[in-house]
Amino acid sequence: METKKKLQYIYILTLTLVIGTLIFFARYLFYSQFENLEYKKISINNDLVRNEILKNLGEINFKNKEWSSRQTIYELMEKKDYKTLEKNLNLSALRNLNIDLILYGDEREYINGYNLSYDHDFSSIGLQQVPSELIKKINYDEYLKKNEEILEVYDLKEFGVWLISEIPITKRYQVNSVGKLLMAKKVDASYFTRLSQNLAVKVYFKGVDNEKADSTYQLDNFLVSDNSLELANNKFFVYSIFHTPEILIAGKRSFSLFLVTSSLMIIIILGLTYYILNRSLFNPILNLQREVSKLDLDKLKEIKQLSHNKEISELTQTINSLIKRVKEDYELLVQKGKLESLGLMAGGIAHEINNPLTILKTNSAIMLRLLKESNDLANQNITTKVEKNLKTIDRIADIISGLQRISRHSSEDELITVEAKSIIRNIENLHTSIVEDRNIIVEYIISEHSLKFKGLEQQITQILINLIMNSTHAIKDMDERWIKVELLRRDHLVIYRVIDSGHGIDSEIKDKVMEPFFTTKEIGRGTGLGLSICKKIAHYHGGDLKCLEGEANTTFELSIPILTESSTSAA
Numbered sequence: 001m002e003t004k005k006k007l008q009y010i011y012i013l014t015l016t017l018v019i020g021t022l023i024f025f026a027r028y029l030f031y032s033q034f035e036n037l038e039y040k041k042i043s044i045n046n047d048l049v050r051n052e053i054l055k056n057l058g059e060i061n062f063k064n065k066e067w068s069s070r071q072t073i074y075e076l077m078e079k080k081d082y083k084t085l086e087k088n089l090n091l092s093a094l095r096n097l098n099i100d101l102i103l104y105g106d107e108r109e110y111i112n113g114y115n116l117s118y119d120h121d122f123s124s125i126g127l128q129q130v131p132s133e134l135i136k137k138i139n140y141d142e143y144l145k146k147n148e149e150i151l152e153v154y155d156l157k158e159f160g161v162w163l164i165s166e167i168p169i170t171k172r173y174q175v176n177s178v179g180k181l182l183m184a185k186k187v188d189a190s191y192f193t194r195l196s197q198n199l200a201v202k203v204y205f206k207g208v209d210n211e212k213a214d215s216t217y218q219l220d221n222f223l224v225s226d227n228s229l230e231l232a233n234n235k236f237f238v239y240s241i242f243h244t245p246e247i248l249i250a251g252k253r254s255f256s257l258f259l260v261t262s263s264l265m266i267i268i269i270l271g272l273t274y275y276i277l278n279r280s281l282f283n284p285i286l287n288l289q290r291e292v293s294k295l296d297l298d299k300l301k302e303i304k305q306l307s308h309n310k311e312i313s314e315l316t317q318t319i320n321s322l323i324k325r326v327k328e329d330y331e332l333l334v335q336k337g338k339l340e341s342l343g344l345m346a347g348g349i350a351h352e353i354n355n356p357l358t359i360l361k362t363n364s365a366i367m368l369r370l371l372k373e374s375n376d377l378a379n380q381n382i383t384t385k386v387e388k389n390l391k392t393i394d395r396i397a398d399i400i401s402g403l404q405r406i407s408r409h410s411s412e413d414e415l416i417t418v419e420a421k422s423i424i425r426n427i428e429n430l431h432t433s434i435v436e437d438r439n440i441i442v443e444y445i446i447s448e449h450s451l452k453f454k455g456l457e458q459q460i461t462q463i464l465i466n467l468i469m470n471s472t473h474a475i476k477d478m479d480e481r482w483i484k485v486e487l488l489r490r491d492h493l494v495i496y497r498v499i500d501s502g503h504g505i506d507s508e509i510k511d512k513v514m515e516p517f518f519t520t521k522e523i524g525r526g527t528g529l530g531l532s533i534c535k536k537i538a539h540y541h542g543g544d545l546k547c548l549e550g551e552a553n554t555t556f557e558l559s560i561p562i563l564t565e566s567s568t569s570a571a
Contacts, residue, residue, distance in 0.1 A: 007282055011274045018270070019263050026259060034251025042216060042225050042243050045201050049241055050227065052199060053153070053163070053187075060183050061151045061165040063097050068167040068181040077104070077169050077179040082111060089114075101162065101184040103130065104169075107177060109139040134159050138182070143232045153187070153229050153237045155208045161187045161237055192239070202242035213238045223248075284312045292319065300326060354397070361393045415541075417563060420451035420494050423461050424487055427468070435472055441482040442468075451487065451494045452563040455541045460560070463534040463545065464496060467556050470531075471500035474554065478502070493543070493559045502554035505547055513547065534558075 067073065076085040085104065094102060094116060103113030113130040137156055138144055150166040162184040168177035185191070192203045206213070206226065213226035213236060223243045228236040291303045302320040305313055364386055371383040424446055435442055468483060475481045478501060486497040505513060514535050531545070538545040543560035 007274075007278070011270065015267065015270055018266055022262055022266065023259065026255060026262075030258065031251055031255045034247055034254070038223070038243075038245055038247040038251075039216070041247060042223060042241075045199075045241055045243060046225055046227055048199055049195065049201060049203055049239070050229070052195060053229065056185060057151055057153070057163050057165070060099060060163055060185055061167070063099070064165040064167045064181060064183040067097075067183075068169045069172045071171070073181075074169055074171050074178060077106070080106070086112070097183065098185075099183045100186045101130065101182070103135065103138065103182040103184075104179060105139075106179045110135050110180070110182065113182070144182075150232075152232045154184075155231050155233065155235060155237065161205070161208065163187060187237070204240045204242070206238040206240050209236050209238050212236050221245075281312070285315075288312065288316060288319070295323070357393060357397060361390065361397070364390050364393065415454040415456060417452055418455050418457045418460070420453060420487055420496075421446055423457060423464065423496075424485065426457075426461055427464055427485065435468065435483070437472060437476060437481070439481060440472055440475065443482065443484045445484060445486045445488075447488045449489055451489055453494050453541070453560045454563055455560060459537045460496075460541070460558075463537055463558055464498065466531070466534050467498040467558075471498060471502070471554070474502050475500050489562065490559075492562050492564075494562050496558040496560075497555060498558075499551075499553050499555045504551065504554050510547065514545070 072088060073085065076082070076088070082104075094114070097116075100116050101113065102116065103110045105111045113135060115130050134156070137159060144150065144164075144166060148166075149168065150164060152164050153161065154164045155161050163186075164182065164184045166180060166182045169179040169181055170177050187205060189205065192205050196203050202222075208231065209228070212230070213228040216223060216225040218224070219242075221244070223245050225241050225243065226238060227241065228238045231237055288303070295301075300323050302323055303316055305316055368383060368386045368390065371386065424444055428444055464485065468485065471483050475483075480501045482501045484497070484499040486495070486499070488495050488497070514531050535545045538558055538560070541560050543558065545556065545558050548555040548557055
């Protein structure tokens with residue numbers, strides 16, 4: 001059940017990640033397009049309002065230029081006949097100008113003017129005069145004193161913000177001025193109300209600020225953008241535009257619909273996928289797991305096919321192959337157990353053989369001495385045979401001694417100084433008995449230096465004989481068959497190498513060849529103990545035995561610490 005719970009957790013996690021990814025990309029790719037459209041609309045509205053304000057400034061300036069260049073106004077201002085000028089001002093004509101303020105004056109200051117914004121509802125009375133405080137405010141302003149053409153949004157403090165156009169009074173197509181004329185439109189709540197009605201956009205005057213305003217933010221159900229126009233005194237005329245986010249509202253609805261629909265589709269698709277996988281893959285695997293957990297090592301049986309699925313069938317076949325291999329390996333372990341018992345018996349057998357062997361050797365030595373003392377020529381042939389018997393007895397004794405050393409702990413052996421070359425020479429003498437196949441070429445390469453080490457000559461000989469015999473078995477079926485046995489020195493080590501014409505050991509078994517009981521031979525033909533014992537002997541001598549990597553041919557290397565003159569004298 002734990003595996004099934006994990007699969008369910010994986011399904012839930014996958015579902016969460018997929019929907020989360022969908023939300024992320026839908027938000028930043030899909031919904032962001034609606035935001036871009038909304039802010040583009042806001043930008044268009046901002047430009048629309050700004051252009052309308054600038055348009056109003058341009059209209060006032062155009063009308064002001066037309067009035068300031070009239071011949072009659074020029075002549076009256078030149079004569080400074082201000083009373084006649086006021087009488088000739090036409091109320092209806094001024095009203096049609098769509099302005100709130102008109103002032104006139106000479107080159108130095110404004111003399112008088114009229115406030116049209118207060119007289120829009122009267123038709124029978126004359127124009128209302130501008131308060132003297134306002135005229136004084138304008139006359140004292142350094143920017144308006146220049147008697148130059150001015151077109152500006154201007155803050156007159158307590159008198160409000162105005163769209164102002166100031167033009168010198170001249171003859172048409174001339175530049176000589178006899179006075180100046182100022183027309184203005186007040187930018188107040190009523191102005192923005194009319195502006196909002198004309199443009200179908202909600203615009204509100206926010207005030208005059210020292211800093212430029214250029215930001216968009218949300219207020220209740222509106223997106224508000226603050227905009228500004230720079231005034232003559234380096235301040236800013238700020239107004240706010242309220243936008244109804246219709247595009248964003250439509251985008252949210254579309255986004256929600258898309259998200260809900262996509263999520264339902266993903267849930268259904270992943271649900272069906274989980275159901276199909278659970279039925280065709282997960283359940284068969286779990287059933288197979290339960291069958292494997294029921295296996296008894298004492299009664300191993302192959303598992304029946306639990307599914308028609310190709311992958312599950314192959315997995316079942318693989319497990320059955322492993323079961324078969326385990327059964328075979330179990331039989332091999334039984335065989336190796338017998339060999340271990342035989343190894344334990346070897347010490348006792350060697351001891352029992354040594355006693356009669358000693359008697360044979362003693363009696364043979366007596367017989368040889370008596371035969372040599374006799375001058376009988378007939379006994380000379382017998383003497384030769386007895387000498388051969390004694391050599392054979394010594395060889396048997398050496399073999400038994402080797403068996404005793406292997407069967408007992410290595411620390412009981414006494415290491416002696418060994419000439420490295422003598423081991424190679426001994427193997428050369430035993431060449432024909434080691435290498436039975438006469439078609440295998442064996443080459444011995446010996447270093448010219450005198451190399452010595454502390455050790456047991458017979459055990460090192462056993463290692464090299466074992467390696468040579470392994471090589472003969474490995475290359476027996478190859479076209480090219482040769483073996484090289486090398487002796488050389490490397491740094492502080494004596495190196496023995498056995499190289500054959502093989503192309504290395506398979507990577508699958510390379511790490512196992514030194515393990516106890518491992519063998520590639522059939523049951524009954526090998527013990528699987530050879531290389532593991534050889535490695536143990538090498539370690540006992542302070543060295544190592546390993547199969548070299550990266551060589552063109554199969555190479556085993558035995559290394560033993562060299563015995564130098566300094567170490568010999570110290571000993």
